[in-house]
Amino acid sequence: MPLQDYMKLVSVDDHAIEPADVWTSRMPAKYDRNEIPHVEEVEVDTARLQLGATAHGRVQSWVYAGRQYPQIGLNAVAGKDPRTWDVEPARFDDMRPGCYDPVARLKDMDEDGVWAHLCFPSFARFAGTRFLEGDDREMALDCVRAWNDWMLEEWCGTAPDRYVPINILPLWDIDACVAELERTIDMGCRAICFPENPSPLGLPSFHTDHWDPLFAIAEENGMPLMLHFGTSSRTPYVSPDAPTPVVVSQMGLNSMGTLADLLYSRTFHAFPNLKVALAEGGIGWLPYMLERIDQVWEKHRWYARVDTETRPSTLFQKNVWGCFIADQAGIDFRHRIGVDRLTWEADYPHSDSQWPHSRKAMTEMLANVPDEEAHRIAELNACELLGWRPWAELA
Numbered sequence: 001m002p003l004q005d006y007m008k009l010v011s012v013d014d015h016a017i018e019p020a021d022v023w024t025s026r027m028p029a030k031y032d033r034n035e036i037p038h039v040e041e042v043e044v045d046t047a048r049l050q051l052g053a054t055a056h057g058r059v060q061s062w063v064y065a066g067r068q069y070p071q072i073g074l075n076a077v078a079g080k081d082p083r084t085w086d087v088e089p090a091r092f093d094d095m096r097p098g099c100y101d102p103v104a105r106l107k108d109m110d111e112d113g114v115w116a117h118l119c120f121p122s123f124a125r126f127a128g129t130r131f132l133e134g135d136d137r138e139m140a141l142d143c144v145r146a147w148n149d150w151m152l153e154e155w156c157g158t159a160p161d162r163y164v165p166i167n168i169l170p171l172w173d174i175d176a177c178v179a180e181l182e183r184t185i186d187m188g189c190r191a192i193c194f195p196e197n198p199s200p201l202g203l204p205s206f207h208t209d210h211w212d213p214l215f216a217i218a219e220e221n222g223m224p225l226m227l228h229f230g231t232s233s234r235t236p237y238v239s240p241d242a243p244t245p246v247v248v249s250q251m252g253l254n255s256m257g258t259l260a261d262l263l264y265s266r267t268f269h270a271f272p273n274l275k276v277a278l279a280e281g282g283i284g285w286l287p288y289m290l291e292r293i294d295q296v297w298e299k300h301r302w303y304a305r306v307d308t309e310t311r312p313s314t315l316f317q318k319n320v321w322g323c324f325i326a327d328q329a330g331i332d333f334r335h336r337i338g339v340d341r342l343t344w345e346a347d348y349p350h351s352d353s354q355w356p357h358s359r360k361a362m363t364e365m366l367a368n369v370p371d372e373e374a375h376r377i378a379e380l381n382a383c384e385l386l387g388w389r390p391w392a393e394l395a
Helices: 102-112 137-158 174-186 212-220 244-249 253-264 286-300 312-319 328-332 358-365 371-386 390-394
Strands: 038-043 058-064 067-069 117-120 191-195 225-228 276-278 320-324 342-344
Touching: 102 137, 117 225, 137 174, 174 212, 253 276, 253 286, 253 312, 253 320, 286 312, 312 320, 320 328, 342 371
Parallel strands: 191 225, 225 276, 276 320, 320 342
Antiparallel strands: 038 058, 058 067
C-alpha cells in the first residue's frame, strides 16, 4: 500500500461551523447585541426542513444586521446516512460536535486517519464575504477581527500542530485588508481566504492593481490565497428547475474559470512567487484546461493585451496548486498536471467528505502510485503550499 504509516494526511479544505458565541463574546460592547451575529430560535416553514425539524418548525438561525440566515450548518452532514440528508441541519444538536468544537474535531480527525485540517468559515462564508452585506463597515471590520481571533487563538490554539491557521479579510477596504493581514501574521496565520472571483461581489478583479498591496505581503510571507469555489457568490448556470445534484456536479467549473482568469491576468507577472490554491475545485479537468489555455494563448496573445512571453501552463506549474477530495482521473493523469501541484482535501463535515473513511479512500486512490509521489500528494505538497509543518519542527 502506498499510503504508509509515516505519511500524514494533510487536508487543505475543511469547514468550521462557528459556535453561537463567536461574535457575542468578542465584539466591543458599544454594538447593539441584536445587530452583531448571534443565534436565535425562529419559526421556519417545516416544508424546508428535514434534518432535526420539530413539529412546530422552530430552528436555530444566525441573525446579523437585522437579517435571518437559517443555515447554521452549511451542509454539515458528516456521519449521517445520505438517505436522511437535506440541504441544511436545523440546529447545532443536529450535527456532530466535531463540526463546531475543535476538541471534538480532533477525535473525528483521528477516527478518519487525518492529521491536519485547514478550516474555512461557514456563517461568515468561505472568504468572509458575509460581511460585505452589512451597512455598518466599522461593525463589519470588528466582525472580521472577531472571527480571526476565534480561529487563530481558540480553534487553532487547541492543537497548533493539527489546525492550519487561516484568516478572512475586510475585502471592501484594501488598507484595512493590509492592516488585518499584518495583525494576523503576528498571530501566526499561514493562509488567506480569498474570493475565487472578486468581480461578482462588486470588487476589483485580478486584472487590476487594486490588490497589489495585499498580494505583496502574501508573497513576501509565503502565504497562499485559498480560493474556495463559490466564494464569488456565483455557481454554474443550470436550468431553474434543475434538482440540487445538477448544481453540485458542476461546482468545479468555478475553478476552471478562476484558473483561466488568473493565468491570463497580471497577477503572477507582478508577483512571481505568489501562491494560489483552487480549493474544492477538483483536478481531473486540469490536463485538458491547461492544454486548452495554452492553445488559445498561442493564437490570441498578440492582440488580446496579455503577456506574450510566458505560456499560461508555465505559470500554473510555478504558482497554482490543485485540490481534490476524490478524483481518480486526476491521480491517474498526475504527471500531466505535475505531481507537486496536487493537494488533498477532507472537506469535513460537508457532503463530499469521505469521513470516517478518508485514509482508506486515499489509499485506494493511490494504490498504483509510488511511495515518493504518494507522500507528496498526501502530505508534503500541502505543507510546502502552506509553509507549515509544525510536527516536523517538533521531532
